[in-house]
Amino acid sequence: MSSGKKAVVRIKDIALKAKVSTGTVDRVIHNRGRVAEDVKERVLKILKELNYEPNIMARMLGSKKQYVFAALLPDHSYDAFWMAPKLGIEKAEQDLRQYGVSVEQYVFNPHDPQDYVKMATKLTKKNPDGILLSPIYYNETLPFFEKWNEAKIPFVLFNTQIAEYDPLSYIGQDSYQSGLLAAKLVHYGQPNPCSILIAHIDEEISNAQHLVKKEQGFRNYFIQQNLSHHYNIISTELNRSSQSGFIKKLDEILESTLDLKQIFVTTSQAYDIAKYLNQRHVKNIKLIGYDLIAPNLYYLENGDISFLINQNPKGQGYWGIYQLAEHIVFKKEVPILKYLPLDVVTNENLNYFRDEKGSTFVEI
Amino acid sequence: MSSGKKAVVRIKDIALKAKVSTGTVDRVIHNRGRVAEDVKERVLKILKELNYEPNIMARMLGSKKQYVFAALLPDHSYDAFWMAPKLGIEKAEQDLRQYGVSVEQYVFNPHDPQDYVKMATKLTKKNPDGILLSPIYYNETLPFFEKWNEAKIPFVLFNTQIAEYDPLSYIGQDSYQSGLLAAKLVHYGQPNPCSILIAHIDEEISNAQHLVKKEQGFRNYFIQQNLSHHYNIISTELNRSSQSGFIKKLDEILESTLDLKQIFVTTSQAYDIAKYLNQRHVKNIKLIGYDLIAPNLYYLENGDISFLINQNPKGQGYWGIYQLAEHIVFKKEVPILKYLPLDVVTNENLNYFRDEKGSTFVEI
DNA sequence: ATTCGTTGTGTGTTCGCACACATTTAATAA
DNA sequence: TTATTAAATGTGTGCGAACACACAACGAAT
Incomplete structure (x- = not known):
């Protein structure tokens, strides 16, 4: 139940009780000097005693500070x-x-x-x-x-x-934690042994610490769960600057990894992998990526991307x-x-994370 | 680049532009009447034109209204x-x-x-x-x-x-949507044919419309995906008022449904199902439930509950x-x-939804 | 003795809005 | 016409804090 009519203390009240003017109290509060030591002490004491708290509305109003x-x-x-x-x-x-x-x-x-x-x-x-x-x-x-x-x-x-x-x-x-989360989703959707690809796209891994942490988190999940032997986890860096190179590298991976069932894209380009898989008519590989950008949402909605992790x-x-x-x-x-928070976004709860009416979700 | 020093519009500015006094503008804003129709129109127009927004600080300051x-x-x-x-x-x-x-x-x-x-x-x-x-x-x-x-x-x-x-x-x-989401998670974790149980606990389904909607959403997911024939979806109402009755009913369901692989608990009592499954040493049934209450978190953390949907x-x-x-x-x-938003919570992202330091997440 | 500077203190104004009150204008009755 | 009233509009004040400024007191330097 809320407290009663807590009388709000103003500078004026302090001044009255300390037998000085509001100006003096003001100087004490802001430590502007030009106040006799004994007076300062007295005001300070009363300030604390009455538990003075400045009225923010008044404070903001007066000062036109930009x-x-x-x-x-x-x-x-x-x-x-x-x-x-x-x-x-x-x-x-x-x-x-x-x-x-x-x-x-x-x-x-x-x-x-x-x-x-x-x-x-x-x-x-x-x-x-x-x-x-x-x-x-x-x-x-x-x-x-x-x-x-x-x-x-x-x-x-x-x-x-x-x-x-x-x-x-x-x-x-928290990049590491987000790697863990991605791994959990992969594991949940793929309980049987298989190969998993971690794809870093368009980033120099040596220069992008957060991607390294994502990969660490991802791999450590399986280690912690004693599942290392179940899964063959490989990672690759892809670069879209050369479209043919991008495709060729993926072709090679798919050819050499027949039991590939999941791809975890650590960047926001999952859509490009989805596009590739579509072109190659590959149906049984699941995709997890990051960020609710338009092309990703397209593939999320038609089911080619299973989950997107939203970084808000x-x-x-x-x-x-x-x-x-x-x-x-x-x-x-x-x-x-x-x-x-690490938001797990699927086609089914997408609407609440999508920025339609200018709203978004943050901590209070 | 952000817009320049867009001077904030005050009542005074409106008054000046409308060639009336601030009092008149005030009356228009608060719809207090006593303003000639044409003047009112004019002021209203300028108000919108200059996109006037009252200064909250000033407004609050004046009135000591509680x-x-x-x-x-x-x-x-x-x-x-x-x-x-x-x-x-x-x-x-x-x-x-x-x-x-x-x-x-x-x-x-x-x-x-x-x-x-x-x-x-x-x-x-x-x-x-x-x-x-x-x-x-x-x-x-x-x-x-x-x-x-x-x-x-x-x-x-x-x-x-x-x-x-x-x-x-x-x-x-949105209960319906949350049923859809639960179904997606179930489907993702269980692509092969099996039986699925929807459990309503401690609620009269006839008196709890939101549970009906959850079930509808859940079932419709599979219909929409043309998967009805893949899955055998059964639903039950459980009541914990009698502990033995609760257990007996679950025993019966498990006995008669050998391929039961997933249970979707529409209320916040998933932990009681998890407890039961633990007691019966059942390992291969996955659980999805609602709400981050302590007993649920316990089973989420040790893996007996796969996901909790957070209702914030x-x-x-x-x-x-x-x-x-x-x-x-x-x-x-x-x-x-x-x-x-419908938050999908797992052990891996739990920390961001948990209310530890008095923070929580809401829309801005 | 006057001028100056310093220190301590009080007063007055501003911020934008809400609302009470004062004044003007227009309409109507006597 | 003037008095009376209602409608329309203008003016003034307070809210609490911040800060500029005014002013008094007193010692030191001229």
Whole structure:
């Protein structure tokens, strides 16, 4: 049952009780100095005694302070995955507009580290109040972390984690755990011995730590379940830059692996495997992939992809900006790590994860 | 790139553009009358044109209005499921406290319709500003809907839907769709012909429309996929009031259905089936159930339950109160129907749905 | 003795909205 | 015509915090 009529304490009440003016109380609260030591003590004591909490509405109202956040993220025209974070960022911007928050987006070509550096430099020059970024280039990112730390600009990472140079927080998925989850789904759908393919598409595995973790999680599931001998797990890196090379490599794998029953695609390109399997009229291989982008949804709906694991990319963008605001605008504490849930999406529950009416799901 | 310094539109701006005073604009906005028709039109047009949105901070600041909401829900000591909505309600209350919102909880014994009526009556006497309830008794609820409609108290339903007597909104899951989802999971894990059991536990199917819908969805999946001939789907109602009767009935089913491979429990008592299967040392039957309550999690973790479908009960409570506030406090429009996502939960992604640190997932 | 600077303190204004109150305009009755 | 009233519109104030500014007191330097 809720508590009664808890009289709200105002600065005025504090001032009255301490026999000073509101200005003095204000100076004490904000530690602006110019208050006699004994008076300060007295006010501080009463502040704590009456459990004063500032009225956020009033605080926000008065100050016309504008906060400019910067978001550094890949251009979605190169990879549709990045559309969703962008939408999340824009939704957060809209929700926070009345608190004086605006977000400037700095978009780079995800295949060009130099462009990444260029945009990061440009962003830094603007000296924003907070930064949200997906640091897909490790080495190129570190110097900026140093700069931002020096300039005391808090930054939040999403989608890709770099633990060094403490960010304000990281928002994204737990890649290892998501590998475990994929393995569970594979195992559940394929209890009998067979071969399983892990496919990394269009990414240099040496440069993409999160894919390595996915694979580790996937393989470890079977080890933990004492099923290593049941399954023959192979992994490959595919590259779509050459369409014929892509197909040839898959042809080779299918020819040499007759009992292949499942393919786990660690990136968002499961649809390209589905397309290939369709072309080759292969029917008995099941597919699990990532991300609810349009081409994936097409194959999910007609059953060629069994499951998609949703990384909630829109939530990542939204929550990233929101975390910045929580810290900078509302001056609240924020968790350093914010893992978003691993959503198992099938044709049957797709509608609730799909971004139709501009809604998405995030943590409260 | 984000839009520039879009100056926020104030009543003053509207007034200026419409060549009237702020008072007139105010009257138009709040529909207080006493405005000439043509002026009203003009202001309305500009309002829409400039996309005016009231500044919530300023609005809240001025009025020290207190809102009291009432929540009518079953006592969680009878059924652990109801703990989560309660937590959600309390979290929403906390989040909304600074807008003057408080929530009074009216808790009833879910096995006693009279207690339900008693608490509903008590609640109604308090004349709250809004009501959130789970109307588990259809007939007993209708008269209250009428009363509340007369008294113009908006009410929001959660978990159980009653479409008549339009509520402000309904928050919960789509039972039919969730049956479809369960069927998909069953089918995926059991591609070969077998028998499947649908078990309704501790509920009169005649009095629980949502269970019927779950079964319909489940069965229709196989019909839609042209798999009816592959699977022998049987359903049963079990009652735990007699432990021996419960076991005897299950014994009979298992004896007479040798190829039983999957059991779909439509209620939150999958753990009791898991317990039974353990006692009988049955290993090759897979289980799918609902709700992340402790005993279910136990069996999910040790693998006896394959999947749990999460109904996001905490989110239902949270969002229910939040909807009321959106409508009553913030005077925004709210969707009549709010389906929460159907979460597929396994041991591998459980942690993100579990309510550990007081967090839960809801739509933004 | 005056001027200055420093420290401590109080006052007044602003933010956008809601609502009470004041004033103007138009319509109608005497 | 003027008085009376209703309708239409304008003005003013408070909400609580933040912050600019005013001002008093006092010692030090000129």
